[in-house]
Amino acid sequence: MKAVVIHKAKKVEVEEVPDPTILKPNDMIIKVTSTAICGTDLHFYNGLFPIEKPIHLGHEFMGIVEEVGKNITHVKKGDRVLVPCIIGCGQCYFCAHGLPPHCQNTNHHYGPEGNDKEKGGGVFGLGEGNGNYDGGQAEYVRVPWAKFGVIKVDDQLKDEEVLFLTDIFPTGWAAVERCELKGGETVAVFGCGPVGIMAQKAAWLQGAGRVIGIDVLDYRLDLAKQTAKSETIHAKKVNAVEKIREMTEGRGADVCIDAVGLEAQQSFWEKMINAFGQQAGSINALQSAMSGVRRGGIVSAIGVYGGNYSNFSLGQLFDKALTLKSGPVPLPSGLSELTNLVRERKVVLDDIITHTLPLSDAKKGYKIFNDKQDRCLKVVLKP
Numbered sequence: 001m002k003a004v005v006i007h008k009a010k011k012v013e014v015e016e017v018p019d020p021t022i023l024k025p026n027d028m029i030i031k032v033t034s035t036a037i038c039g040t041d042l043h044f045y046n047g048l049f050p051i052e053k054p055i056h057l058g059h060e061f062m063g064i065v066e067e068v069g070k071n072i073t074h075v076k077k078g079d080r081v082l083v084p085c086i087i088g089c090g091q092c093y094f095c096a097h098g099l100p101p102h103c104q105n106t107n108h109h110y111g112p113e114g115n116d117k118e119k120g121g122g123v124f125g126l127g128e129g130n131g132n133y134d135g136g137q138a139e140y141v142r143v144p145w146a147k148f149g150v151i152k153v154d155d156q157l158k159d160e161e162v163l164f165l166t167d168i169f170p171t172g173w174a175a176v177e178r179c180e181l182k183g184g185e186t187v188a189v190f191g192c193g194p195v196g197i198m199a200q201k202a203a204w205l206q207g208a209g210r211v212i213g214i215d216v217l218d219y220r221l222d223l224a225k226q227t228a229k230s231e232t233i234h235a236k237k238v239n240a241v242e243k244i245r246e247m248t249e250g251r252g253a254d255v256c257i258d259a260v261g262l263e264a265q266q267s268f269w270e271k272m273i274n275a276f277g278q279q280a281g282s283i284n285a286l287q288s289a290m291s292g293v294r295r296g297g298i299v300s301a302i303g304v305y306g307g308n309y310s311n312f313s314l315g316q317l318f319d320k321a322l323t324l325k326s327g328p329v330p331l332p333s334g335l336s337e338l339t340n341l342v343r344e345r346k347v348v349l350d351d352i353i354t355h356t357l358p359l360s361d362a363k364k365g366y367k368i369f370n371d372k373q374d375r376c377l378k379v380v381l382k383p
């Protein structure tokens with residue numbers, strides 16, 4: 001079968017690889033019908049995350065059940081299913097407490113510490129540190145622990161309408177949910193990429209009174225206005241923090257969400273420490289979120305970071321009495337409820353798709369998405 005494989009930074013290929021097979025009774029094999037490229041894939045593409053050996057990329061995918069292991073009874077061959085990006089066992093302490101990304105059983109690198117050596121649970125297509133699972137940017141994929149998480153999807157919902165339930169909409173939803181809005185809050189979202197726009201959509205649904213999207217690219221701000229009905233700030237044209245304060249009687253937003261992560265533009269100092277391998281990327285976006293939020297407010301970080309960052313302003317966190325929330329998407333928890341929002345047309349997710357390409361064009365898809373060419377916001381690949 002064909003699969004998207006990354007060998008080293010910028011070297012993504014569509015290759016012929018062996019077909020996956022059932023290895024355990026809880027496995028299933030999916031014939032992938034749609035898969036997407038995520039900002040998280042770009043961290044490998046841009047050399048910010050380690051590629052110890054070639055990785056079969058892809059953690060946002062759905063498809064048709066091809067074969068099931070003997071423990072799988074909730075779906076059968078031929079069913080259309082969504083596969084959450086996070087692999088949980090469904091039984092351990094964390095899976096039982098709504099925290100499957102911290103599953104103790106799905107990653108041989110699991111550990112309580114949360115560093116390079118001790119990670120959380122398994123994730124598709126994110127390499128050795130995340131359990132070494134082959135990803136879904138492929139014709140077929142083995143889905144382990146499929147009893148927990150994989151759900152059937154109604155035939156009246158098109159792939160595109162539900163695909164983003166496998167990662168980015170639940171990610172944006174969780175970013176807002178962690179802030180426990182009471183209604184009427186001002187929510188400022190740094191980043192109007194696919195994840196930031198999903199957070200903006202989720203903010204309205206959870207009762208925000210005002211939603212502000214911040215980015216450094218005009219076309220992404222236009223797309224945030226169109227798809228999430230947000231007010232926008234261009235962070236290269238104005239000082240975004242000052243603008244947020246100006247819009248909120250000098251206080252700052254009640255909630256700031258960081259949907260940028262480590263790929264924000266680096267300061268000179270950060271470039272130096274990155275060059276010496278002492279830091280992965282930048283925490284500029286997180287720092288702006290901490291400045292842009294009001295005293296006593298909540299910063300919710302869904303942008304991904306890795307390792308230690310020396311310029312984190314802990315003093316500001318204390319002085320402003322901020323609450324900092326973060327973490328990977330808590331999928332598969334909540335997947336059915338969020339699917340209902342799509343089924344009931346309370347939210348539209350497919351309006352962020354700007355490019356649909358055959359899987360064989362994945363290399364081109366990565367380049368367009370990474371380089372922000374051709375007003376690209378989200379690329380869907382069709383095997």
Ligand SMILES: NC(=O)c1ccc[n+]([C@@H]2O[C@H](COP(=O)([O-])OP(=O)(O)OC[C@H]3O[C@@H](n4cnc5c(N)ncnc54)[C@H](O)[C@@H]3O)[C@@H](O)[C@H]2O)c1
Binds near residue numbers: 039167192301329
């Ligand atoms: N927590 C999770 O479970 C989870 C899930 C999916 C993705 N993510 C992470 O979310 C982040 C965003 O993903 P994406 O797919 O939207 O990626 P993306 O690269 O398409 O979007 C990032 C956006 O941030 C903008 N940006 C860069 N610097 C900025 C700055 N200083 N201020 C404001 N905007 C700035 C970019 O122009 C871009 O539009 C990534 O770090 C990704 O790894 C996390």
Ligand SMILES: [Zn+2]
Binds near residue numbers: 038039040060167168
């Ligand atoms: Zn993703």
Ligand SMILES: [Zn+2]
Binds near residue numbers: 093096105
């Ligand atoms: Zn578990």
